[in-house]
Structure formats: C-alpha cells, structure tokens
Amino acid sequence: MKVTHLSEILGAEVDCIDCQDISDRDFATLQNLLWDRGVLSIPNQDLTPDAQFAFAQRWGAINVNRFFTPVVENPRVAEVLKEPDQELNIGGGWHTDHSYDDIPAMCSMLYAIEVPDTGGDTLFASMYAAYANLSDGFKQALSSMCAVHSSRHVFGHEPMEGDRPRKRLHNPELAVQDAVHPVVIEHPGSGRPSLYVNPSFTVRFDGWSTSESASLLAYLYRFGARPEHTIRYRWKPGTLVIWDNRATWHYALNDYHGQRRLMHRVTVEGVPLRAIN
Numbered sequence: 001m002k003v004t005h006l007s008e009i010l011g012a013e014v015d016c017i018d019c020q021d022i023s024d025r026d027f028a029t030l031q032n033l034l035w036d037r038g039v040l041s042i043p044n045q046d047l048t049p050d051a052q053f054a055f056a057q058r059w060g061a062i063n064v065n066r067f068f069t070p071v072v073e074n075p076r077v078a079e080v081l082k083e084p085d086q087e088l089n090i091g092g093g094w095h096t097d098h099s100y101d102d103i104p105a106m107c108s109m110l111y112a113i114e115v116p117d118t119g120g121d122t123l124f125a126s127m128y129a130a131y132a133n134l135s136d137g138f139k140q141a142l143s144s145m146c147a148v149h150s151s152r153h154v155f156g157h158e159p160m161e162g163d164r165p166r167k168r169l170h171n172p173e174l175a176v177q178d179a180v181h182p183v184v185i186e187h188p189g190s191g192r193p194s195l196y197v198n199p200s201f202t203v204r205f206d207g208w209s210t211s212e213s214a215s216l217l218a219y220l221y222r223f224g225a226r227p228e229h230t231i232r233y234r235w236k237p238g239t240l241v242i243w244d245n246r247a248t249w250h251y252a253l254n255d256y257h258g259q260r261r262l263m264h265r266v267t268v269e270g271v272p273l274r275a276i277n
C-alpha cells in the first residue's frame with residue numbers, strides 16, 4: 001500500500017491495493033487513515049456493484065439511501081447520475097451525507113464509472129481544520145451548542161415539485177427526519193474535534209429560531225469553505241473515493257453540461273455523535 005497526501009490537512013491517495021482483496025491488517029490501516037485524512041482516493045479498482053457493496057460491508061452496516069435511484073444490478077447501491085441533457089446534478093452544494101439522521105452515516109464510498117472529459121470534480125472541506133482554525137473563545141462558545149438538521153427541505157415534497165433533479169430522487173414522503181447533533185463533535189474514530197454543521201441540512205441551532213441562527217451559521221459555512229480547508233478532486237473511471245462524513249463536507253461541481261457522469265455510491269452507518277468535552 002502506497003499513501004500520498006492530497007494536501008497538508010486533507011485527503012490521501014492509496015495506491016497498490018485491491019479493494020476486493022485486502023488483509024485485515026491493511027484494512028485497519030485504511031480505517032485509521034480515513035479517520036485521520038477524511039478522504040481516501042483508491043484508483044485502479046474494478047468494482048461491480050456487488051463488489052463495491054461487499055467492500056463497504058467491511059466498514060459496517062449499510063445505510064441504503066431512501067431518496068436516490070437504486071442501481072439495477074444491486075438495489076442497495078445508489079446511482080449518482082447526470083445525463084447530458086439534465087441541468088441539475090446531485091450533491092451540488094456543500095453538505096455531509098445523512099446529517100439529518102439521528103445516527104448519521106460514518107462514510108460514503110463513490111465509485112466512478114463514467115466521468116466527463118472536463119469538469120465534474122468534487123470539492124472536499126476538512127471540518128477538523130475548520131474547527132482548529134477558529135479562535136479559542138469561539139470554540140468554547142460553540143462547544144456547548146447543538147444544531148437541528150433536516151432532510152425535508154432537500155428531499156421532501158416541496159423541492160421535488162420545483163426545479164430539482166426530480167427523476168433521480170425518490171420517496172419525498174420519507175423526508176421527515178429532524179435530528180439534533182452537537183455543533184462540535186468528538187470524532188468517534190480519531191477523538192479529534194470536528195465542526196458538525198453543514199449548509200445543506202443544518203437548519204438552525206437547537207433552542208434558537210431560524211432567523212437567529214442564520215448569520216452565525218452563514219459565518220461558519222463561509223469559514224468552513226475557505227480554500228485552505230479544501231481540496232478539489234479530479235475523477236478518473238475506476239477510482240473509489242471514501243469520505244468520512246463526520247470530518248468533511250463535499251460538493252459535486254456541476255460544470256459539465258452536455259456530458260454524462262455516472263457514479264455508484266454506498267453509505268455506511270455510523271454511531272451516535274457526542275459533543276467534545
């Protein structure tokens with residue numbers, strides 16, 4: 001296994017491994033690397049939906065996404081597709097997957113099948129770094145706060161009827177989750193503090209109104225997305241990227257109109273999140 005960091009603070013490329021044939025020792029190394037680096041890119045894989053699913057199961061129980069289109073060959077794998085004639089993509093805004101669940105997802109694994117000649121990169125931001133770069137006083141204030149996260153305004157009936165990637169998202173009646181999580185979590189794997197609010201699913205601070213929350217959340221979103229907290233990932237077919245949803249945000253760029261992009265995603269269940277002490 002050869003590991004190359006993608007930036008000072010975030011991401012690692014892992015070469016010379018086959019996700020379908022990893023020893024327990026290498027798997028433990030991979031897990032610790034994910035907790036530390038937040039994003040792992042594993043190129044040159046040959047993964048059928050069943051093989052991707054089997055690899056994901058080594059990480060934990062699978063959270064079958066209730067809103068995405070399932071892949072025909074394995075309906076527990078989600079399709080992330082944009083056709084040349086479609087305008088909107090899936091995931092085209094900063095977010096972290098499943099923060100609207102009471103027990104949010106540990107990690108997501110996206111496998112590139114078809115990528116545009118240009119464009120279609122994914123941005124990632126480190127929430128370890130975002131938290132670390134706040135002032136001590138602000139850290140202290142945030143550490144006693146919780147925030148409410150929801151799926152309703154993204155996957156529910158209302159956005160489905162508007163200008164959304166409609167045919168690719170399903171079951172708006174299931175978008176009824178609201179969950180409360182600490183604003184600063186202790187990462188369950190690394191023990192490090194991580195900022196756990198995100199622009200797509202966090203709706204307000206717990207005990208605060210939406211309008212009271214808006215400007216402080218907007219500040220945190222601008223701060224989290226500062227370029228020095230981010231990397232930009234350029235895809236190649238056959239690459240599997242794993243991101244830790246408790247330590248990162250991601251953003252699928254929608255800059256490849258007229259071209260096709262097809263990925264397969266599997267998401268692994270996490271554990272309840274605790275506030276940092």
Ligand code: SIN
Nearest residue numbers: 080090091122252263
């Ligand atoms: C997602 O948000 O899960 C999709 C990310 C991507 O397509 O790059």
